[in-house]
Amino acid sequence: MAVTMNDVARAAGVSLKTVSNVLNDYEFIRPATKQRVEDAIAELGYEANLTARSLRSGKTSMLGLVLSDLSAPYYAELASRLMTAASRRGYRVLVEQSGAGQAAERKALQGPFRQLTDGLLFTPLAMDADDISARVGTKPLVMLGEHVVDPRFDLVTMKNQEAAAALTRHLLAGGRRRIAVLGAHADETAGGGGLRLTGYREALAEAGVPFDPALVTKGDWRRDAGAAAVAGLLDAGVEFDAVFGLNDALALGAMHELLIRGVRVPQDVAVAGFDDIDEARFASPSLTTVSPGMDEIAERSISLLLDRIGGTETAASGVHVEAAFELKIRESAP
Amino acid sequence: MAVTMNDVARAAGVSLKTVSNVLNDYEFIRPATKQRVEDAIAELGYEANLTARSLRSGKTSMLGLVLSDLSAPYYAELASRLMTAASRRGYRVLVEQSGAGQAAERKALQGPFRQLTDGLLFTPLAMDADDISARVGTKPLVMLGEHVVDPRFDLVTMKNQEAAAALTRHLLAGGRRRIAVLGAHADETAGGGGLRLTGYREALAEAGVPFDPALVTKGDWRRDAGAAAVAGLLDAGVEFDAVFGLNDALALGAMHELLIRGVRVPQDVAVAGFDDIDEARFASPSLTTVSPGMDEIAERSISLLLDRIGGTETAASGVHVEAAFELKIRESAP
DNA sequence: CGTTCCGGATACATCGTTGCAGAACCGGCG
DNA sequence: CGCCGGTTCTGCAACGATGTATCCGGAACG
Numbered sequence: 001m002a003v004t005m006n007d008v009a010r011a012a013g014v015s016l017k018t019v020s021n022v023l024n025d026y027e028f029i030r031p032a033t034k035q036r037v038e039d040a041i042a043e044l045g046y047e048a049n050l051t052a053r054s055l056r057s058g059k060t061s062m063l064g065l066v067l068s069d070l071s072a073p074y075y076a077e078l079a080s081r082l083m084t085a086a087s088r089r090g091y092r093v094l095v096e097q098s099g100a101g102q103a104a105e106r107k108a109l110q111g112p113f114r115q116l117t118d119g120l121l122f123t124p125l126a127m128d129a130d131d132i133s134a135r136v137g138t139k140p141l142v143m144l145g146e147h148v149v150d151p152r153f154d155l156v157t158m159k160n161q162e163a164a165a166a167l168t169r170h171l172l173a174g175g176r177r178r179i180a181v182l183g184a185h186a187d188e189t190a191g192g193g194g195l196r197l198t199g200y201r202e203a204l205a206e207a208g209v210p211f212d213p214a215l216v217t218k219g220d221w222r223r224d225a226g227a228a229a230v231a232g233l234l235d236a237g238v239e240f241d242a243v244f245g246l247n248d249a250l251a252l253g254a255m256h257e258l259l260i261r262g263v264r265v266p267q268d269v270a271v272a273g274f275d276d277i278d279e280a281r282f283a284s285p286s287l288t289t290v291s292p293g294m295d296e297i298a299e300r301s302i303s304l305l306l307d308r309i310g311g312t313e314t315a316a317s318g319v320h321v322e323a324a325f326e327l328k329i330r331e332s333a334p
Numbered sequence: 335m336a337v338t339m340n341d342v343a344r345a346a347g348v349s350l351k352t353v354s355n356v357l358n359d360y361e362f363i364r365p366a367t368k369q370r371v372e373d374a375i376a377e378l379g380y381e382a383n384l385t386a387r388s389l390r391s392g393k394t395s396m397l398g399l400v401l402s403d404l405s406a407p408y409y410a411e412l413a414s415r416l417m418t419a420a421s422r423r424g425y426r427v428l429v430e431q432s433g434a435g436q437a438a439e440r441k442a443l444q445g446p447f448r449q450l451t452d453g454l455l456f457t458p459l460a461m462d463a464d465d466i467s468a469r470v471g472t473k474p475l476v477m478l479g480e481h482v483v484d485p486r487f488d489l490v491t492m493k494n495q496e497a498a499a500a501l502t503r504h505l506l507a508g509g510r511r512r513i514a515v516l517g518a519h520a521d522e523t524a525g526g527g528g529l530r531l532t533g534y535r536e537a538l539a540e541a542g543v544p545f546d547p548a549l550v551t552k553g554d555w556r557r558d559a560g561a562a563a564v565a566g567l568l569d570a571g572v573e574f575d576a577v578f579g580l581n582d583a584l585a586l587g588a589m590h591e592l593l594i595r596g597v598r599v600p601q602d603v604a605v606a607g608f609d610d611i612d613e614a615r616f617a618s619p620s621l622t623t624v625s626p627g628m629d630e631i632a633e634r635s636i637s638l639l640l641d642r643i644g645g646t647e648t649a650a651s652g653v654h655v656e657a658a659f660e661l662k663i664r665e666s667a668p
Numbered sequence: 669c670g671t672t673c674c675g676g677a678t679a680c681a682t683c684g685t686t687g688c689a690g691a692a693c694c695g696g697c698g
Numbered sequence: 699c700g701c702c703g704g705t706t707c708t709g710c711a712a713c714g715a716t717g718t719a720t721c722c723g724g725a726a727c728g
Contacts (some may be wrong), residue, residue, distance in 0.1 A: 004516075004715085005714065005715065014677075014678090015677065015678050015679075016678090016679095016714095017677080017678060017679080017680095017716080018676090018677060018678075020676085020715070020716060020717095021676095021716095022472070023715095024716080027670090027675095028676055029675095029677085030675090030676065030677090033677080036703090047445075047446065048450070048714090049389075049449070049714050049715065050449055050450060051385060051389045051394070051449070051713085051714080052386045052389050052683090052713080052714035052715040052716090054683095054713045054715090055383075055386050055684070055685090055714080055715075056682080056683055056714080056716045056717085057715080057716065060385070069414060070404075070410055070417065071410050071413075071415075071612070073410070073613075076404055076405050076410030077405040079405075080403060080404040080405035080431065081405075083404065083431055091381075092428065092430075094428055095417070095429060095547075097414065097417055097418070102463075111381075111448040112384055115383070115384055116385075116426075117705095214699060217727095223616040224616075227616070233643070252613075252616055255618060256616045256617070256618050256620070259618040272576075278557065278588075279557075279613055280586050281557075282557040282558075282561070283617070283618070284590050284593040284594070284618055286378045286590070336684095338683095338684060339684065340684080348707075348708090348710045349685085349707065349709075349711095350708090350709090351687095351707075351708060352707060354685070354686060354687095355686095355706095359707095362705050362706055363706070363707080364705090364706065364707090367707080382685080383685070385683085385684080386686090386713090387684080387685055387686080388685090388713095389683090389684080389685075389686095389714070389715085390684080390685045390687085390712080390713055391686065391687095391713090392713080407672090480728090
């Protein structure tokens with residue numbers, strides 16, 4: 001068996017509780033005693049049993065991260081940064097993939113997964129605010145992304161609308177007038193897609209360019225959907241001189257399809273994306289996109305969640321954090 | 335407070351232990367009793383406390399996954415599949431990023447991380463076999479990847495050498511004779527890179543094409559390193575008509591650099607990679623590569639680890655599993 | 669000199685579950 | 699009728715830590 005506190009106590013000639021006190025930085029311990037305990041710990045190679053500690057204290061030192069699919073580059077990078085940020089503060093991150101399904105999201109919110117964590121970072125895609133509100137327990141929950149924007153919940157996101165507007169302005173400044181949009185969803189106004197679309201329309205309006213619904217295509221935020229959408233536009237004979245993918249995967253899929261069909265990027269059609277995943281820099285041509293300040297998002301969301309867990313943050317209604325963004329002008333839309 | 339077994343017991347009019355027995359599928363329980371307990375559980379919405387269960391049983395139902403960096407596409411996809419495979423069998427996966435550092439790898443092998451998991455999937459990059467052997471505890475450990483191939487350890491990997499040879503043969507069949515290799519490491523023969531390089535040399539030898547060390551460049555397995563390596567070759571005036579990136583990231587970085595410099599792919603230089611990450615399909619041109627049968631790797635490694643945990647697999651020395659591969663011929667090297 | 673106060677350590681209960689041993693009950697058999 | 703073996707259920711201890719209450723001894727105080 002592993003070494004327990006009792007063994008340490010015996011070796012140090014003190015009570016079990018004194019060992020516990022040393023470990024928990026209890027204030028009133030004679031230096032000599034503390035030293036004896038620490039020596040015993042070192043000698044025996046004692047390591048605290050986290051499970052027992054969890055049972056007693058009710059804390060697990062784990063944060064849950066619910067996202068649709070870890071293999072999506074954006075989420076993979078986000079998860080990686082969140083883990084790093086959490087680990088700096090002594091927490092681990094346990095990831096749960098929901099596959100963007102309602103059932104899985106609900107389960108992550110209520111089931112055993114919740115029990116294993118002290119707080120949740122949640123990227124809801126299928127559940128709506130009321131549904132979440134009804135099922136959210138007592139443990140802290142911070143929303144990521146923009147599918148659910150609701151004053152009841154803490155939220156860390158980016159300036160979606162502003163960023164999309166800035167990107168669209170850049171395309172307009174480059175002389176583009178017919179900018180196709182990929183990845184819209186029906187009736188979505190609150191989500192990230194909706195906000196980005198709103199930013200796009202805002203920039204068009206400023207420039208006096210009419211909005212043409214025929215240029216807006218729907219689809220999942222994946223490479224293959226981007227390719228398919230562009231294929232659809234081309235086959236339908238819709239004219240366009242730029243493509244704005246609501247995320248990078250869409251834009252990269254679109255760019256691939258354009259190049260296959262002999263459409264030159266950026267000469268014939270400029271392409272821009274959103275997220276600045278690592279791949280965007282190394283695509284050919286490299287992809288113009290918006291960097292969402294992911295480090296800031298990771299840092300702020302961990303901070304916010306830990307403040308809630310620790311009770312430092314006490315705002316009754318949701319705290320909304322918007323990270324700064326940065327335009328990344330590259331070859332695909334110079 | 336949450337509902338405990340005691341509450342359920344009271345509600346069902348049985349002892350606490352009977353509730354436990356029902357939950358653990360104990361054989362001798364009258365159907366009527368079982369029903370009463372199950373009704374009480376449903377009515378109270380009881381959920382077992384996993385922490386307490388872990389403390390008592392010594393099992394956590396979590397598997398550890400140690401890899402260098404979750405944001406690398408290959409690892410992200412692997413992690414995602416491993417999680418899915420594990421979840422099918424009632425296990426969760428806890429990921430730890432080592433950043434390819436020795437200290438971090440050692441910590442993952444011994445520290446609290448180990449405690450939280452029933453077994454480990456380990457992708458060692460910095461530690462060697464003896465070091466691992468000295469620090470591996472009693473809990474099961476399955477190696478992934480090829481940096482450490484040692485009869486002492488269980489290992490799930492792919493046919494690196496065969497796959498690299500097959501890919502090289504394909505390039506040779508296309509008339510390429512000067513095939514540059516990106517991503518070699520000094521003196522590595524056992525690791526994945528070493529095996530792939532060996533496969534490359536094997537195919538060259540078969541074809542009677544001399545091996546030219548000037549064509550082999552070293553570097554990390556990342557996009558930027560691939561770009562840098564190609565830049566180095568071009569600047570040094572080394573002639574080559576094909577590039578074999580030891581992984582896809584390298585190949586994609588290389589392709590980017592080639593295209594930037596006006597070298598046509600595949601007309602002037604063919605490019606091939608290794609891993610078949612999703613991005614390879616959507617690159618422009620799409621990337622010829624080797625698919626390592628990641629689903630099989632995920633499935634087999636989870637199976638093997640669980641067999642070890644459950645004591646089903648009892649081979650004294652390491653079990654070595656090699657997943658099948660598949661050549662993916664695409665535009666970059668038709 | 670007796671009392672109060674506090675630093676320093678301890679004993680015991682407790683978190684929610686499972687393993688072990690055994691009690692109570694039942695029908696069948698000698 | 700008593701004993702036996704199997705079924706059904708129960709009580710107690712234990713997993714390894716922390717919270718609460720308490721105890722003890724010495725310094726400070728009146």
